[in-house]
Amino acid sequence: MRATLVSAAILGLASQAASIDPLVIKGSKWFNSKTGAQFFVKGIDYQPDITSTSAVRDPLADTAGCTRDLPFLKDLGVNAIRVYQTEPFGNHDKCMSMLADAGIYVMLDLSTPTETINRDTPSYDVDLLGYYQRKVDTFSKYDNVFAFLAGNEVTNAYNNTGASAYVKAALRDVKSYIKSKHLTIPVGYATNDDADIRWQLQTYFDCGSISDRADFYGINLYEWCGPTATFESSGYADVVKNFTSWDVPVLLTEYGCNAIKPRTFPEIAAIYGSNMTSSFSGGFVYEYVEEPNDQRIYWNQDCRL
């Protein structure tokens, strides 16, 4: 009798934990599919355990790590995390349901340092697509996975723009796979902010038929440095202007200059203020853990963060 009550209670908890309203893209905005409320990403980039020597660093398969970090994520008040490196194996149930229970959505990069398109020697094949497909299979069952990224800063200079053609092919094929599974999770791209090529990349990932192009666009933006910078002087105004009336959602997949300390993040007032909310869907501050470079991760040549 007691055992039955206990298991009923556990089942009750489990189904409660799994209930988070999926998000949906309509036009250039994200919405809660149940309430219809517009969704702005109040996010943080989350990739702890970067010093591990293990080849696999999947924080969403690390129940102890999620349990340790969840109170801090809740305290920060974030409603989303972006996770760079995960694997299609391992058990993600506990972490994903803890996050869902806290109302936290997850954006996932499909690539890893070893399963990726290399900007200097780009190639793309069925093995890489298979890896991306397995990742979709693994994570699409969670209602709080609201987006996949088909690449991160793969092209980062005028002389490696060719690599983006491979990324776009992968993006197209993952979209097609998701559609074949009757799923609706969007696939986007996270770009760097290189003045020589940012406009070209923005339009490249948005051109072609709907099945070929990015469902949303992420920018890693580090322009707003220090307390005296403004929306105009930082360069934010110019970036935002080029996304006026853009046809898909746009967000900051990383932000937070660290050239001037302490970091006070004045750009947050702009990101969630009227200058940006009509065209941008919020963003992810970089990042949850502090690393030797004070800000950013470079775990190997293939992973462009």
Ligand SMILES: *[C@@H]1O[C@H](CO)[C@@H](O)[C@H](O)[C@H]1NC(C)=O
């Ligand atoms: C691309 O240009 C950069 C400097 O702008 C240079 O360091 C790099 O070697 C070049 N890469 C190739 C593949 O030419």
Ligand SMILES: *[C@@H]1O[C@H](CO)[C@@H](O)[C@H](O)[C@H]1NC(C)=O
């Ligand atoms: C904005 O778009 C124009 C082309 O219309 C481009 O020349 C310019 O570099 C872009 N600026 C930014 C900040 O992306």
Ligand SMILES: *[C@@H]1O[C@H](CO)[C@@H](O)[C@H](O)[C@H]1NC(C)=O
């Ligand atoms: C919004 O833009 C205006 C005009 O550039 C600027 O004066 C204002 O400071 C900006 N608001 C924020 C919160 O950055």
